[in-house]
Amino acid sequence: MKNTSAVAVRKGVLTAIILIFLQLINMTAALGAMLEKMITSAKSVKSVSPLFYGVIVALVAFFIAFSFIRSLYRPGKPKPTPLYCLGESLVIGLVSGVLIAALNALISTLNANGVKIRTYLDMMAPDAIKTAAFGREIPVMIGIYLALTIAGALLGGLIAWIIKSTGQPANAWAALQRAIAENHTIRFIRRNKIVRILVIIAILIFVFALPFILSPYGISILGLVLIYAVLGLGLNLIVGLSGQLVFGFVAFYAIGAYTFALLTAPKPLGLEFSFPIAFLVALAISGLSGVIVGLPIMNLRGDYLAIVTLGFAEIIRSLVNSNLLADFTGGPQGIKDIGQPRQPGFIESLIGKPMPENIYFLYVIMIFFAVTLYIVYRLQYSRVGRSWEAMREDETVAQACGVATSYYKVLAVIIGAVIAGAAGALYASRNTYIGPGDFVFMVSVNSLAVIVVGGMGSIPGALIGAFIIKGVPELLRDLENYRMVVFGVLLIAMMIIRPEGLLPIRRKKIYAEPDKDLEILKKELKP
Amino acid sequence: MTEKTPKRTQHILETEDIIINFGGLTAVNNVNVKVPYQSIFSIIGPNGAGKTTFFNCISGFYKIDSGTVFFQGRPINGIPTDEVANLGISRTYQNIRLFSSMSVIENILIGQQPRLRSNSVDAIFQTYRNRREEKQSIQKAANLLDFVGLSGYANELSRNLPYGAQRRLEIARALGNNPHLLLLDEPCAGMNPHESDAMIELINTLRSELKITIILIEHDMKVVMNISDHIVVLDHGEKIAEGTPEVIRNDQRVIEAYLGSETETLVEKYARRKNQGKQAE
Numbered sequence: 001m002k003n004t005s006a007v008a009v010r011k012g013v014l015t016a017i018i019l020i021f022l023q024l025i026n027m028t029a030a031l032g033a034m035l036e037k038m039i040t041s042a043k044s045v046k047s048v049s050p051l052f053y054g055v056i057v058a059l060v061a062f063f064i065a066f067s068f069i070r071s072l073y074r075p076g077k078p079k080p081t082p083l084y085c086l087g088e089s090l091v092i093g094l095v096s097g098v099l100i101a102a103l104n105a106l107i108s109t110l111n112a113n114g115v116k117i118r119t120y121l122d123m124m125a126p127d128a129i130k131t132a133a134f135g136r137e138i139p140v141m142i143g144i145y146l147a148l149t150i151a152g153a154l155l156g157g158l159i160a161w162i163i164k165s166t167g168q169p170a171n172a173w174a175a176l177q178r179a180i181a182e183n184h185t186i187r188f189i190r191r192n193k194i195v196r197i198l199v200i201i202a203i204l205i206f207v208f209a210l211p212f213i214l215s216p217y218g219i220s221i222l223g224l225v226l227i228y229a230v231l232g233l234g235l236n237l238i239v240g241l242s243g244q245l246v247f248g249f250v251a252f253y254a255i256g257a258y259t260f261a262l263l264t265a266p267k268p269l270g271l272e273f274s275f276p277i278a279f280l281v282a283l284a285i286s287g288l289s290g291v292i293v294g295l296p297i298m299n300l301r302g303d304y305l306a307i308v309t310l311g312f313a314e315i316i317r318s319l320v321n322s323n324l325l326a327d328f329t330g331g332p333q334g335i336k337d338i339g340q341p342r343q344p345g346f347i348e349s350l351i352g353k354p355m356p357e358n359i360y361f362l363y364v365i366m367i368f369f370a371v372t373l374y375i376v377y378r379l380q381y382s383r384v385g386r387s388w389e390a391m392r393e394d395e396t397v398a399q400a401c402g403v404a405t406s407y408y409k410v411l412a413v414i415i416g417a418v419i420a421g422a423a424g425a426l427y428a429s430r431n432t433y434i435g436p437g438d439f440v441f442m443v444s445v446n447s448l449a450v451i452v453v454g455g456m457g458s459i460p461g462a463l464i465g466a467f468i469i470k471g472v473p474e475l476l477r478d479l480e481n482y483r484m485v486v487f488g489v490l491l492i493a494m495m496i497i498r499p500e501g502l503l504p505i506r507r508k509k510i511y512a513e514p515d516k517d518l519e520i521l522k523k524e525l526k527p
Numbered sequence: 528m529t530e531k532t533p534k535r536t537q538h539i540l541e542t543e544d545i546i547i548n549f550g551g552l553t554a555v556n557n558v559n560v561k562v563p564y565q566s567i568f569s570i571i572g573p574n575g576a577g578k579t580t581f582f583n584c585i586s587g588f589y590k591i592d593s594g595t596v597f598f599q600g601r602p603i604n605g606i607p608t609d610e611v612a613n614l615g616i617s618r619t620y621q622n623i624r625l626f627s628s629m630s631v632i633e634n635i636l637i638g639q640q641p642r643l644r645s646n647s648v649d650a651i652f653q654t655y656r657n658r659r660e661e662k663q664s665i666q667k668a669a670n671l672l673d674f675v676g677l678s679g680y681a682n683e684l685s686r687n688l689p690y691g692a693q694r695r696l697e698i699a700r701a702l703g704n705n706p707h708l709l710l711l712d713e714p715c716a717g718m719n720p721h722e723s724d725a726m727i728e729l730i731n732t733l734r735s736e737l738k739i740t741i742i743l744i745e746h747d748m749k750v751v752m753n754i755s756d757h758i759v760v761l762d763h764g765e766k767i768a769e770g771t772p773e774v775i776r777n778d779q780r781v782i783e784a785y786l787g788s789e790t791e792t793l794v795e796k797y798a799r800r801k802n803q804g805k806q807a808e
Contacts, residue, residue, distance in 0.1 A: 375651050378651045378653065379647060379650055383636075383660075383664075386629075387637065393626035393628060394624055397620070399608045399609045399612075400587075400608045400611075400618060401617075401637050401703075401704070402609050402641035403609060403640050411647060415647070507633070507682065507684070510630070510632050510633070510681065511681070512681075514669045514672065514673030514678050515669075517670075520670060521667075522736065524667045525702060526705065
């Protein structure tokens, strides 16, 4: 028991460290403001009210105490008594309260004495210090902090104890899953073919209605997410399936985008091809670039490949950025007025008026996404996809099993390049403007992140990953400056909780009845 | 084996003076073997004798420094490993090397790679060829799984199989290639007597029913003496003896290679040390 008290003190220190860190980067206030915005539904909150600031402080203590008390319930150990739980929570609250109050007392005193804290701690403006002190005198402030952390921790401990001792909601997740597995309606949907088709139709109708439901902002985000999903599917073939680390994936994306842009824009080449022709040429050129990159790297493995492709991407970016080629590529200014697909006539006659541009384009992206999905799915669950996976697992053995590794490597790079080129052309057409700034190294990193987060080699994973990498930062806009901090924390947490990705690759079940006849096998095995 | 020079076609595999060096070390030195069709041919020798290196030379993992490997009368050294597999040479590995995060049946489907023809275009458009080939290869994989006694495991991940099952899966994967020649690298390593008996039976069936020639590396003398038609003994990369199990069993050089020529002096040395230790107490 003495041992766990020491742990409780440590947890208290941890709470204090988190609180201090949050305060020093002024995130407590930002989170408080976000909470206030949500609850009071105010449009914007200039300075957070002390109430919500306090709630955030208490919440931190609450979660630490909650998880600590929960962790006391281990199989084989005696169940802690409620009084003991409360005592431990009290320790956490007390320790963290004292520490955070001490920090604030120090800062407030220094501030009162005219020390410019801002020169040392960027975020600690006098206003922020005042907010952190709840606008009160130091002794009152210390009391408030102690009260907040202790109350938060006690509540956390209490709730953890209630949950653990009643055992009801603790297994709620497992219970829910069991319920889903045993539920007759869901089983009915899974088994019954007609119902399944109806459900699929309902989903399709929803997907088709989606562009009309969403706001223009939502449409633009969804478009970007889907383009990244296409990009992710392409990279998935190369990295997730065939296991080759390609760092410069943006090169193919840029080649597709620039080919399309140059062919359709009035300047600098003045070709102004129509969408389908330019799109097909863009696919062909990016495929060709795949061959050019693929052939020399045919016999490279692992790290070398990453470096070569990284170099290739930089070459492409420098080329389009250079003034030398500005007459052909637009140089640093980029390319304007890139062509868009024309709406076929039947849409207008069907709904009476032309569809809004952004909605129509979202449909175009959706169609290309669906086509890519189909191709990738077919490839993955075929002889080709299996060979790629075998190469990823063990290249030497795969080759000894008869997989022509050089061929399959180049094939993966080419198909991935074509898909990336398609994504690039769509991006260019959607934006109507592209410049060298659109094809920086971060695009490669993001597309890698898409498949790592979603799950290497998993097709639905690429969609989920694209949503998380491109969609979630937009949802987090309310956090303003802390957006990327929270996003980073989310990514780290996700990779700790699910290292294999959110939707890891699922093996397709293959069934066949053995013939149980040696004669048939003999015939089959005739060399 | 007759004394006169045999025709190439009488032997499925023949090596002529193959030498392979790793830096200053000669791992395989002038080894000549002649493996007759449909035989079980064993290679034995102490650890580090160059047995696995010899396998790697045949299957094309290593480039040999000099000499020639003939497979069905045709030189095969220098060609890539996937083409060696296409010719009908399959192998297993000393430390099991399955595609561990793929399912059991997928492992066997990969093994059939050299016998499949459909390509990526077939796969995307689901052509007739693709569907027929997929169906046939899955059926064959199921039959192979049944043959090695793993039919219940088809959709398990191969890394989750028990050890002995993984060994048998490796053999099934190698069989997917419809091999003429199967190289088995210590198939009975780490097995209990019961399991090795089952393995012996499996290997015998491979030869008698499926007409496959087998080259075997094995440390378990019971297995080797039981099933081999012919044995070659390697030591320090050189062939020191060759013949039927009876010949090898009584060969003085083989005994020395395994136990060391100074075995007795070593025993004496340890006995002396032991005595010294007792006196010190």
